[in-house]
Amino acid sequence: MRDPISSISVTYDSESHAAALAASGLRRGHASRLKERAIEFTLFLAALSSVLTTIAIVVILVEESYQFFRQVPLSGFLFGTEWTPLFAEPKYGILPLLTGTLVSSGIALLVAVPMGTIIAIYLSEFASFRARESAKPFLELLAGIPTVVYGYFALLFVTPILQRIIPGLSGFNLLSAGLVMGIMIIPYVSSICEDAMRAVPMAMREGSYAMGATRLQTALRVVTPAATSGIAAAYTLGISRAVGETMVLAIAAGNQPNFTANPLEPAQTITAYIVSVSLGDLPHGGVGYRTIFAAGLTLFIVTLFFNLIGHAMRRKFREAY
Amino acid sequence: MSAASSHAPDSVREIRQLIARHKRWDYIFVTIGLVCLMVGVIAFTALFLSMLIQGAPRLSLDFFTSFPSRKAEMAGILSAWVGSVLVMLVTALAAVPLGVAAGVYLEEYAPKNWVTDIIEINVTNLAGVPSIIYGLLALGVFVYGLDLGRSILSAGLTLALLILPVVIVATREAIRAIPVGIREGAYALGATKWQTTRDHILPYSSAGILTGIIIGLARAIGETAPIITIGALTFIAFLPPAPLTTQPPFNRQRFPDPIFLTKAPSSWRQGSVSLTTRAVPVSPM
Numbered sequence: 001m002r003d004p005i006s007s008i009s010v011t012y013d014s015e016s017h018a019a020a021l022a023a024s025g026l027r028r029g030h031a032s033r034l035k036e037r038a039i040e041f042t043l044f045l046a047a048l049s050s051v052l053t054t055i056a057i058v059v060i061l062v063e064e065s066y067q068f069f070r071q072v073p074l075s076g077f078l079f080g081t082e083w084t085p086l087f088a089e090p091k092y093g094i095l096p097l098l099t100g101t102l103v104s105s106g107i108a109l110l111v112a113v114p115m116g117t118i119i120a121i122y123l124s125e126f127a128s129f130r131a132r133e134s135a136k137p138f139l140e141l142l143a144g145i146p147t148v149v150y151g152y153f154a155l156l157f158v159t160p161i162l163q164r165i166i167p168g169l170s171g172f173n174l175l176s177a178g179l180v181m182g183i184m185i186i187p188y189v190s191s192i193c194e195d196a197m198r199a200v201p202m203a204m205r206e207g208s209y210a211m212g213a214t215r216l217q218t219a220l221r222v223v224t225p226a227a228t229s230g231i232a233a234a235y236t237l238g239i240s241r242a243v244g245e246t247m248v249l250a251i252a253a254g255n256q257p258n259f260t261a262n263p264l265e266p267a268q269t270i271t272a273y274i275v276s277v278s279l280g281d282l283p284h285g286g287v288g289y290r291t292i293f294a295a296g297l298t299l300f301i302v303t304l305f306f307n308l309i310g311h312a313m314r315r316k317f318r319e320a321y
Numbered sequence: 322m323s324a325a326s327s328h329a330p331d332s333v334r335e336i337r338q339l340i341a342r343h344k345r346w347d348y349i350f351v352t353i354g355l356v357c358l359m360v361g362v363i364a365f366t367a368l369f370l371s372m373l374i375q376g377a378p379r380l381s382l383d384f385f386t387s388f389p390s391r392k393a394e395m396a397g398i399l400s401a402w403v404g405s406v407l408v409m410l411v412t413a414l415a416a417v418p419l420g421v422a423a424g425v426y427l428e429e430y431a432p433k434n435w436v437t438d439i440i441e442i443n444v445t446n447l448a449g450v451p452s453i454i455y456g457l458l459a460l461g462v463f464v465y466g467l468d469l470g471r472s473i474l475s476a477g478l479t480l481a482l483l484i485l486p487v488v489i490v491a492t493r494e495a496i497r498a499i500p501v502g503i504r505e506g507a508y509a510l511g512a513t514k515w516q517t518t519r520d521h522i523l524p525y526s527s528a529g530i531l532t533g534i535i536i537g538l539a540r541a542i543g544e545t546a547p548i549i550t551i552g553a554l555t556f557i558a559f560l561p562p563a564p565l566t567t568q569p570p571f572n573r574q575r576f577p578d579p580i581f582l583t584k585a586p587s588s589w590r591q592g593s594v595s596l597t598t599r600a601v602p603v604s605p606m
Contacts, residue, residue, distance in 0.1 A: 032513055039515045040430050046422030047431070050489065051443050053482050057454060060461035115357045122354025126347075138362050145368065146543025153368050183364045214343040216350045237449065244451025246546035271453050271546065278456070278550045292550075296457040300450070307449035311442075 111182025196230020411477020424492025491533020
């Protein structure tokens with residue numbers, strides 16, 4: 001660090017030396033400008049790779065689905081109530097898979113939304129610093145467990161317990177898969193909710209306390225309304241997470257495309273269908289192979305819809321304060 | 322005013338009661354909050370204990386050095402963990418340079434224009450794409466499009482794409498935490514943008530970037546669905562012939578379930594060769 005400074009002070013009084021230094025500096029400047037440009041372009045390409053990924057996803061899904069819909073009418077796909085694509089007489093109604101997805105996500109959200117919200121309110125408005133610091137690692141650990149482990153947890157631990165409470169419960173069912181999925185999503189919902197509540201300015205809470213409100217009143221009537229868009233974002237992103245969840249359902253929900261809304265029965269979701277087909281040995285290029293892309297496209301559109309809404313709302317609460 | 326003062330004893334008591342009632346609700350809510358937190362903690366403990374109780378007796382050196390077998394007492398996870406390690410190598414080699422470079426570009430270089438906006442929105446949305454969609458992407462692009470087959474390379478690249486948003490976001494956050502003064506100091510000494518980035522920004526943010534990389538790799542090693550989608554073999558009783566080759570001469574060689582390395586109990590792994598076939602029955606096909 002000292003070198004350039006001392007050399008400058010030396011060259012200051014010898015003019016020719018200074019000129020030579022400036023000239024070499026300019027030459028280096030030209031070369032390094034080129035290098036700078038090259039580096040910037042390389043970094044730009046790296047950033048662009050994420051866009052290419054999205055484009056590739058859309059192209060692959062749309063192309064294979066297009067081939068699929070040339071053989072299968074769209075109306076039959078959207079409104080058919082039977083999904084037997086690999087039978088001798090195939091039927092391609094996505095409704096059984098959609099109901100499976102809806103019911104399991106619904107159960108998961110019934111668990112994750114209230115509990116995630118309450119935990120977020122508790123952690124952000126009530127908990128002491130120490131309570132918060134000791135509770136958060138557990139939530140983070142819950143969020144870090146691989147979903148396969150949750151799947152076997154649902155199948156081998158939760159289902160037997162549920163079977164004792166609800167006699168006659170099938171070994172594979174949407175209920176236990178949904179409950180475990182809900183627990184899995186709690187940390188996700190609670191952390192985004194908590195972020196949103198923390199972003200509410202302290203002055204608003206102080207104003208409320210000054211009016212004589214209790215903590216709960218402040219939390220429910222001042223902080224929560226102020227953080228609405230962030231909380232809504234947490235719910236939407238939670239929905240998208242539940243809809244896209246795969247392994248818990250593939251393992252614990254039974255993989256039978258049942259057109260039913262009864263959570264006690266085995267059923268199949270879009271994601272679980274893709275997994276079960278992939279575990280078999282389907283020839284590349286057939287209609288059966290393309291079904292997973294049609295199913296995948298449906299899933300992609302649904303999750304993209306929720307993600308876009310969720311992120312738009314999240315940006316809104318970030319801007320608000 | 323006079324009316325208020327004449328009722329004073331009454332209203333003070335009323336107000337005190339009101340406050341007490343609301344305070345009671347505070348306590349009730351704290352209890353509910355703690356119960357909800359406990360549900361999470363208990364779920365985690367139950368999961369961990371049930372794994373420990375069922376899995377610990379099976380953990381032995383043999384378990385890590387033998388291949389999967391139909392006979393439970395002989396079965397091990399040798400091919401599984403070797404496969405996981407190899408796939409993670411490919412994932413790290415692909416995702417780390419790409420993700421860090423993208424993060425650096427977005428934080429340090431990117432001009433404020435629509436291209437940057439598109440890239441940013443795209444990264445947030447990629448993070449929310451279900452992992453199984455990446456599996457379909459890999460099936461179309463890596464397995465059949467580029468003809469890499471069902472190889473370690475395909476699996477590694479798939480997981481690299483999957484964790485790319487994680488690495489990018491972590492890099493950006495780490496870089497954003499660096500005070501502007503450090504950049505200005507470097508520029509004041511005549512450093513170019515790249516010199517500043519290489520000598521100041523990257524070293525200062527390396528801890529945060531490393532955290533992001535570790536979180537990303539932890540997620541990748543536990544990811545199952547995309548690997549199954551690109552055509553998993555769930556029962557492998559051999560090792561890749563050349564573990565460090567990145568081209569796929571060991572086609573159709575991959576690892577069953579990466580998780581078991583870290584978190585799943587040995588007994589569940591044991592079960593999973595048979596359980597996956599049971600849990601994911603072939604019946605509807």
